[in-house]
Amino acid sequence: MKVCVVGCGAVGSLFAANLATLDDVEVWAYDLAREHVDAINRNGLRLTGAGEVVGHLRATSDASELPQCDFGIVATKAMHTEAAVAATAHAFANGSLATVQNGIGNEEVLARHVERVIRGTTFPAGKIVEPGVVQWDVKGDTTFGLYDDKPAPFEQVELLADACTRGGMSSKAVRDARGPQWRKVIFNASTNPLGALTGLTHGRLCEQPPLRALITKLVDEGKAVAAAQGIELDSDPEELIDYAARPEVAYDHKASMLQDVEARRQTEVDYLNGGIVEFGRRFGVETPEHATIWALIKGMEASWKQA
Amino acid sequence: MNRVCVAGAGAIGSLFAGHLARVAEVSALTRREEHARALRQQGLRVSGRSEFTARLDASTDPAKLAPPDLVIVACKGTDLEPLMQLLAGHWPAATVMTVQNGIGADEVAARFGDWKLLTSVTFMSGTRHGDTHVEYVLDTATWIGPARGTTPADAHAVADLIASSGLKAEAFDDLRPSQWSKLIFNATVNTVAALTGLPHDPHFAALGDPRDLGYLVRQLMDEGKAVAAAVGVTLAEDPWEMNVLATQRGSAHYPSMLEDVEARRPTEVDTITGALVSAAQRVGVPVPLHETMYRLIKAREASWE
Numbered sequence: 001m002k003v004c005v006v007g008c009g010a011v012g013s014l015f016a017a018n019l020a021t022l023d024d025v026e027v028w029a030y031d032l033a034r035e036h037v038d039a040i041n042r043n044g045l046r047l048t049g050a051g052e053v054v055g056h057l058r059a060t061s062d063a064s065e066l067p068q069c070d071f072g073i074v075a076t077k078a079m080h081t082e083a084a085v086a087a088t089a090h091a092f093a094n095g096s097l098a099t100v101q102n103g104i105g106n107e108e109v110l111a112r113h114v115e116r117v118i119r120g121t122t123f124p125a126g127k128i129v130e131p132g133v134v135q136w137d138v139k140g141d142t143t144f145g146l147y148d149d150k151p152a153p154f155e156q157v158e159l160l161a162d163a164c165t166r167g168g169m170s171s172k173a174v175r176d177a178r179g180p181q182w183r184k185v186i187f188n189a190s191t192n193p194l195g196a197l198t199g200l201t202h203g204r205l206c207e208q209p210p211l212r213a214l215i216t217k218l219v220d221e222g223k224a225v226a227a228a229q230g231i232e233l234d235s236d237p238e239e240l241i242d243y244a245a246r247p248e249v250a251y252d253h254k255a256s257m258l259q260d261v262e263a264r265r266q267t268e269v270d271y272l273n274g275g276i277v278e279f280g281r282r283f284g285v286e287t288p289e290h291a292t293i294w295a296l297i298k299g300m301e302a303s304w305k306q307a
Numbered sequence: 308m309n310r311v312c313v314a315g316a317g318a319i320g321s322l323f324a325g326h327l328a329r330v331a332e333v334s335a336l337t338r339r340e341e342h343a344r345a346l347r348q349q350g351l352r353v354s355g356r357s358e359f360t361a362r363l364d365a366s367t368d369p370a371k372l373a374p375p376d377l378v379i380v381a382c383k384g385t386d387l388e389p390l391m392q393l394l395a396g397h398w399p400a401a402t403v404m405t406v407q408n409g410i411g412a413d414e415v416a417a418r419f420g421d422w423k424l425l426t427s428v429t430f431m432s433g434t435r436h437g438d439t440h441v442e443y444v445l446d447t448a449t450w451i452g453p454a455r456g457t458t459p460a461d462a463h464a465v466a467d468l469i470a471s472s473g474l475k476a477e478a479f480d481d482l483r484p485s486q487w488s489k490l491i492f493n494a495t496v497n498t499v500a501a502l503t504g505l506p507h508d509p510h511f512a513a514l515g516d517p518r519d520l521g522y523l524v525r526q527l528m529d530e531g532k533a534v535a536a537a538v539g540v541t542l543a544e545d546p547w548e549m550n551v552l553a554t555q556r557g558s559a560h561y562p563s564m565l566e567d568v569e570a571r572r573p574t575e576v577d578t579i580t581g582a583l584v585s586a587a588q589r590v591g592v593p594v595p596l597h598e599t600m601y602r603l604i605k606a607r608e609a610s611w612e
Contacts, residue, residue, distance in 0.1 A: 197603050197606075197607070198603055198606035208605075210601075210602040210606075214603075217595075270518075277518075289596075292523055292599055294518050295518055295519070296499070296503055298518050298520070299503030300502070300505075302520075306508075
């Protein structure tokens with residue numbers, strides 16, 4: 001089986017390195033960060049922290065080098081989906097393309113370029129500490145499912161989930177993966193931007209009662225938007241928020257949006273809070289708190305352009 | 308009114324002290340001894356819209372200053388209580404004027420002595436370039452009104468004195484309509500600026516795309532206006548119009564809360580947004596978005612600890 005990870009940042013690297021430990025899977029990674037690509041080709045891709053893994057795989061910044069793949073796993077930041085998928089779609093002409101990205105609406109972008117799309121949501125997190133080396137902060141489950149407009153055959157979804165699980169990334173295949181997807185979107189949209197706006201890690205956010213109450217207001221708005229679409233969350237995002245705040249889980253984890261803000265990179269807020277506001281508008285649900293957070297992060301991004 | 312003491316010589320205090328020294332005998336009460344010594348020895352240079360150097364007395368101890376007729380308390384809201392504590396027991400015949408952002412500063416001052424009190428809000432701005440040099444940036448007015456034991460005539464007398472020194476000042480029979488306009492303006496603009504890092508620029512009035520900041524600014528101001536209405540205050544100016552006008556001026560103002568956040572200092576959020584939220588709770592008006600802004604600013608402060 002050939003699998004190409006499209007976007008080999010922190011999360012993409014977790015999939016790529018773990019899958020590369022399997023004898024029956026040939027792993028490719030497509031990423032624009034030359035130093036990371038070169039380091040992976042030179043020394044392998046190393047994970048440390050929640051798991052110690054060295055995966056040997058082929059990495060490239062040139063999409064024309066990619067072979068025909070059975071599966072792709074898109075793990076770019078949501079605002080880079082269009083460009084990354086447009087560049088690599090030829091490699092999935094006969095395969096299935098999955099997304100494990102944050103936010104809402106990524107499947108629609110994939111479906112513009114390929115015929116078989118797999119909806120996905122993943123909870124593990126980490127960060128690149130140096131080219132070729134990724135700190136694995138948090139383990140967690142991945143769920144793959146069908147995307148109604150251009151579904152991959154369900155056997156393919158099962159095959160991909162099975163390979164990920166065998167590689168060390170616990171995954172399951174379900175028909176409707178919107179429940180976990182919205183649980184994660186609500187989790188991310190209710191916590192990441194607060195980290196970005198305040199500079200606090202996840203654990204510190206949660207131990208301040210007024211902020212924990214604000215998180216709950218955001219979660220409740222998100223739940224109302226999910227419910228209005230008939231989506232049943234697979235479990236309460238609040239449980240995940242409290243679980244992640246535990247010292248041994250993600251107390252000290254700086255949300256990816258906080259990492260983005262510290263590096264003055266564009267954030268994924270349009271696909272998180274913006275997605276919730278947009279779906280809320282479509283389904284007639286008020287989301288004033290998410291709209292507030294969205295506007296503040298967009299303002300923050302605008303401030304860097306002026307500096 | 309021949310003798311004025313300016314208590315707290317930050318940017319606003321220095322602008323008052325420097326200008327008033329041209330028409331009255333002025334002293335400055337500072338927190339740091341080296342600041343007082345520098346002012347005594349070198350005077351206070353004002354640049355920008357005015358250009359001169361003023362002579363004045365200065366000390367960290369009120370007992371070492373000649374008793375003034377007027378005390379202008381120009382420290383930040385976060386420093387008001389310790390400063391009033393320092394003034395307690397001094398200068399019983401003086402009139403004390405508070406200049407802090409937000410509402411309720413004169414009530415704090417009242418707890419520390421029996422002085423006659425004036426309340427004010429200032430829209431002027433300056434930039435400190437060291438202990439003995441302040442740049443006069445925005446030449447907007449200071450609005451003054453009566454508080455405990457004073458009349459509109461007292462407010463007019465102080466406004467006239469300030470105006471004669473080269474600053475802009477205006478007296479009001481009742482300052483609350485102006486104070487509330489500024490409170491709503493500051494609770495919105497200062498917190499949004501502090502959280503986004505944007506100076507008060509045209510982003511704050513933008514209403515194109517749904518994620519534009521103007522919508523948030525207008526919603527925050529609408530919450531504030533509902534509170535003012537429930538309190539029974541008719542606003543002197545519409546905060547949204549103040550916002551639109553200020554962002555059209557061309558040079559973007561850096562609200563003090565943004566400067567505080569960048570310097571990792573405690574902000575005035577308690578005396579501004581905190582005061583608005585408390586007032587809202589008293590009259591039973593919901594202000595969920597101001598509560599959110601308050602929580603975010605307090606959390607940002609906590610991140611430095």
